[in-house]
Amino acid sequence: MIATYxxxxxxxxxxxxxxFKPENEQEPPQSAVSKYGTFVGTGxxxxxxxxxxxxxxxxxxxxxxxLQFKISTCISILPKTEEGIIxxxxxxxxxxxxxxxxxxxxxxxxxxxxxVLENRPAELLKVRGxxxxxxxxxxxxxxxxxxxxxxxxxxxxAGISVSKIKKIVDxxxxxxxxxxxxxxxxxxxxxxxxxxxxxxxxxxxxxxxNDPLRIMGALKFVLTExxxxxxxxxxxxxxxxxxxSMLNEGFENEVVSMEEVTYVIxxxxxxxxxxxxxxxxxxxxxxxxxxxxxGCIRALLYIREKPVNVESAIMDFEKGNFPLAxxxxxxxxxxxxxxxxxxxxxxxxxxxxxxxxxxxxxxxIYPKTDVLLLAPTGKAARRMAEATGHEAFTIHSGLHIGENxxxxxxxxxxxxxxxxxEVSMCDMRLFAMLMAAIDPTKTKLLLVGDSDQLPxxxxxxxxxxxxxxxxxxITRLNLVYRQGAGSIIPVNAEKINAGDSKLSYNQxxxxxxxxxxxxxxxxxxxxxxFEITNNGIENCCILCPMKSRGINSVNEYNKQIQAxxxxxxPNNPEIRLKNTVFRLGDxxxxxxxxxxVSNGETGFIVEIKKDEDDNQLCGIRFDGKSDVLWYYxxxxxxxxxxxxxxxxxxxxxxxxxVIIPMMKSFYIMLKRNLLxxxxxxxxxxxxxxxxxxxxxxxxxxxxxxxxxTQLGRRI
Numbered sequence: 172m173i174a175t176y177x178x179x180x181x182x183x184x185x186x187x188x189x190x191f192k193p194e195n196e197q198e199p200p201q202s203a204v205s206k207y208g209t210f211v212g213t214g215x216x217x218x219x220x221x222x223x224x225x226x227x228x229x230x231x232x233x234x235x236x237x238l239q240f241k242i243s244t245c246i247s248i249l250p251k252t253e254e255g256i257i258x259x260x261x262x263x264x265x266x267x268x269x270x271x272x273x274x275x276x277x278x279x280x281x282x283x284x285x286x287v288l289e290n291r292p293a294e295l296l297k298v299r300g301x302x303x304x305x306x307x308x309x310x311x312x313x314x315x316x317x318x319x320x321x322x323x324x325x326x327x328x329a330g331i332s333v334s335k336i337k338k339i340v341d342x343x344x345x346x347x348x349x350x351x352x353x354x355x356x357x358x359x360x361x362x363x364x365x366x367x368x369x370x371x372x373x374x375x376x377x378x379x380x381n382d383p384l385r386i387m388g389a390l391k392f393v394l395t396e397x398x399x400x401x402x403x404x405x406x407x408x409x410x411x412x413x414x415x416s417m418l419n420e421g422f423e424n425e426v427v428s429m430e431e432v433t434y435v436i437x438x439x440x441x442x443x444x445x446x447x448x449x450x451x452x453x454x455x456x457x458x459x460x461x462x463x464x465x466g467c468i469r470a471l472l473y474i475r476e477k478p479v480n481v482e483s484a485i486m487d488f489e490k491g492n493f494p495l496a497x498x499x500x501x502x503x504x505x506x507x508x509x510x511x512x513x514x515x516x517x518x519x520x521x522x523x524x525x526x527x528x529x530x531x532x533x534x535x536i537y538p539k540t541d542v543l544l545l546a547p548t549g550k551a552a553r554r555m556a557e558a559t560g561h562e563a564f565t566i567h568s569g570l571h572i573g574e575n576x577x578x579x580x581x582x583x584x585x586x587x588x589x590x591x592x593e594v595s596m597c598d599m600r601l602f603a604m605l606m607a608a609i610d611p612t613k614t615k616l617l618l619v620g621d622s623d624q625l626p627x628x629x630x631x632x633x634x635x636x637x638x639x640x641x642x643x644x645i646t647r648l649n650l651v652y653r654q655g656a657g658s659i660i661p662v663n664a665e666k667i668n669a670g671d672s673k674l675s676y677n678q679x680x681x682x683x684x685x686x687x688x689x690x691x692x693x694x695x696x697x698x699x700x701f702e703i704t705n706n707g708i709e710n711c712c713i714l715c716p717m718k719s720r721g722i723n724s725v726n727e728y729n730k731q732i733q734a735x736x737x738x739x740x741p742n743n744p745e746i747r748l749k750n751t752v753f754r755l756g757d758x759x760x761x762x763x764x765x766x767x768v769s770n771g772e773t774g775f776i777v778e779i780k781k782d783e784d785d786n787q788l789c790g791i792r793f794d795g796k797s798d799v800l801w802y803y804x805x806x807x808x809x810x811x812x813x814x815x816x817x818x819x820x821x822x823x824x825x826x827x828x829v830i831i832p833m834m835k836s837f838y839i840m841l842k843r844n845l846l847x848x849x850x851x852x853x854x855x856x857x858x859x860x861x862x863x864x865x866x867x868x869x870x871x872x873x874x875x876x877x878x879x880t881q882l883g884r885r886i
Contacts, residue, residue, distance in 0.1 A: 172198045172227045172240075173248070176219055177209050182749060185215045185332045191227070191240075200231060203238035214242030215330045220262035222255075224248040228324075243328040246320055249285055253277060256284060265312050266805040267305040269785040275299065288313045300784050308805060311337055322348040329371050335363055352376060356384035359391060366392035366417065380418070380426040386435040389414040390445070394454050398630045402879035403461055403599055404451040411436065449881060456577075457630065460603035463578055464633075465885030467606035471511035472642060472886075474611055479507045484532040492528075499525050502646035503532060506617055509644045513594075513637055514619045516648030517668075518851040519661055522619050523558035525648070526590060529617070530559055533588060543586035545569045545605075547596040549769035551823035553795045555592045565769045566591070566601060570608045581607040586614060593823045594620035598629025599880070623668050624848045628819055632878045640883030660853055667847045672870040682859045682866070688834060691861045692722045695832050696731055698858055699814070702828050703736070708758050709773075709794065710827035713815035714849045716840035723832040723861075728815035733757060736814075744779040746787050746804055751812065755779050759791060760813035760820070767800055768793055771820055773813045818849045828856035833865040841869040 173194040181188040190209040193199050199210045218225065229242040250259050260273035268276070279298050280287050287294050292310040295301045301309075315337050316323075325348070326336060338361050343350050350357050355373040358364040366388055373385065393413045397405050405413075411432055418427040436452075439445040446458035453461070485500055495503075502514045502525045516522055533540050544563035546552040555563040566572065570581060581604050589609060591597075597605070609616055618637070626632045637643045663674045676682050683698070685691035695713055702711040713732075718725045737754050739745065745754040753759065753776055760773045774793035782788055789807060790799040802810065818831075831849045835841075846869040850857050859866060 187217050188213045212240040212242050222258035222262040244324040266308045272784040359388035389417050403457045403630050404453040404879045407452045410452045460599050464603045464606045468886050470611040474510045481507050484535045488528050488531050498648050505644050505646050511616050512644040514646050515622050520648040527559045541586045542588045544590050546592045548823045549772040551593040578603050578607040583610045584608045588615045590617045592619045594618045595624045595634045596822050597633050598627035599631030602633045625844050636883040640886045642886050664851050672867045680857045688722050695860050698830050706827050712826045713830045714818045714821050716837040718817050725815045729812035732814035758813045759810050763809040821852050829853040830858045833861035835865045843873045
């Protein structure tokens with residue numbers, strides 16, 4: 172059926188419900204056609220432009236909203252007239268091309284423009300405004316949408332996104348469609364393809380359920396799911412049983428035997444896809460990272476440092492600055508006695524003070540020392556620089572780590588000393604790359620962090636393993652300095668850590684009861700507006716356990732706060748993306764490392780304008796940086812509103828005040844270290860809103876924190 176898009180009724184991710192107008196009014200059943208001559212279609216990756224004619228295929232299905240067309244394939248029909256071609260190019264289906272650029276393209280290539288896009292894309296560089304970066308994005312979008320229609324027809328019904336189709340095309344090129352049709356399980360060789368999705372495609376192509384690639388895919392999927400939950404490995408027998416159960420799920424009889432699973436495991440071990448020891452199985456790269464990191468640590472621990480008398484240097488520091496506590500002096504002495512050591516302690520216990528002292532003492536004894544300061548995030552690096560007075564970098568930028576960097580391609584650092592803060596945020600992959608950069612014969616390493624905070628988002632539990640293995644020199648700082656005498660924030664943090672739910676409350680640490688989800692939501696929003704009115708947006712944040720589940724989630728708070736303090740207005744420019752509107756003045760956060768900014772960095776939208784080709788540009792100034800970074804709408808998929816953020820994303824941050832919704836509906840996430848991490852982000856005020864039972868649940872839940880990792884044992 173040929174039709175054109177009219178409007179979007181509902182949208183979530185790649186799925187949308189839209190109104191379409193048929194070219195032939197007689198094709199849709201009359202009961203499905205509205206008084207406006209439109210029908211409702213549902214599907215994934217549907218174009219949202221009235222300027223494109225679409226060839227839709229699918230089935231009519233009844234729903235509580237009436238008859239709807241479930242779209243299995245949606246193919247854009249390329250126009251042939253000047254007016255149609257310009258309208259098509261300017262419709263937004265190709266990135267960076269709007270009205271003026273569309274006209275220039277047609278003036279340059281005429282009706283041959285689609286042939287150029289498909290066969291000679293480099294010629295687009297002749298057109299003013301087309302850069303190498305834009306060319307690559309335009310070429311990818313055109314190739315995926317119009318060069319692989321058979322692949323689209325095969326994969327769209329399974330809800331495969333355009334970005335994933337791009338991965339298939341990148342992997343297999345011109346043979347992509349044939350390879351997927353012949354054996355869909357080849358998709359398991361590409362990151363991001365889940366077992367159930369690929370299984371659905373395979374069943375349509377009648378691939379045997381005991382295909383070795385299917386069994387291999389199930390084993391990788393089980394291990395990857397464990398990795399997503401923080402585990403580097405699984406007990407081998409648990410892996411075997413889980414994969415066997417998954418492979419036979421939904422079938423009346425056993426279609427894959429345990430013997431077949433065992434055989435594939437052996438083959439994967441022989442070809443190096445799986446590795447393991449001590450009864451555990453790993454994906455190969457996790458095994459390699461853990462074993463390598465442990466070996467590097469052993470090498471550092473083996474090397475003895477030359478004895479150095481640091482007492483007089485510590486006394487000189489105290490004369491010029493302030494007295495140090497005994498534990499702080501112990502940490503300094505430990506640093507000079509060992510090539511590798513760890514300093515741990517809660518927030519405000521003087522970790523940053525010790526770092527400042529170590530740097531001054533080091534430079535007083537060895538004036539020509541070269542020191543490299545690192546942290547996992549931009550915010551943590553900035554705080555480290557402010558506390559020590561020395562330049563600090565993210566681990567990614569300091570070690571030049573890219574998306575595809577591995578332990579074999581890391582360059583050794585030339586610095587005499589490397590100090591890494593907020594190590595609790597380091598997962599095993601990042602930690603292995605850090606260790607790969609350290610030459611144990613030339614560089615001393617000091618790690619700093621709070622082991623009671625949440626473990627890393629990625630797999631592993633590095634800091635905890637280092638502290639509990641019993642082989643690494645550890646200094647625990649235990650006196651609180653940050654919040655000042657009489658503050659109950661550190662007192663309550665210690666209570667939470669000790670499993671004591673009888674917290675103390677006053678104006679500095681408040682609990683506001685709100686038993687109903689809607690009341691909790693309204694109360695949090697009201698408290699937030701009050702706090703930012705008095706302290707500024709950058710000094711307050713709503714920290715949520717959940718990003719998207721329920722009304723008391725990050726996404727819902729961000730929408731409501733934006734509507735309340737930065738609503739739409741004729742003189743307030745905005746950029747509309749699929750599910751988000753960004754306006755001038757919005758508080759935003761980067762969610763993925765890029766060339767110029769790190770994952771987790773926050774800032775403000777300071778300007779929205781158009782370039783000469785009518786492309787919108789969004790200018791963001793990130794905290795602590797003077798330059799404005801410019802984003803096209805196509806580049807903003809890694810930008811999100813940041814009035815509220817998840818507690819996981821808040822690690823490494825500090826705010827004057829934090830507001831934390833606490834509802835029993837968060838039960839999956841209610842854990843002691845989650846609440847501890849949220850509370851310890853606050854410098855002067857904590858406001859808990861919700862149900863007392865949720866606070867009790869969080870304080871008393873610790874059993875799910877254990878992660879499968881053998882780093883400590885290997886050390």
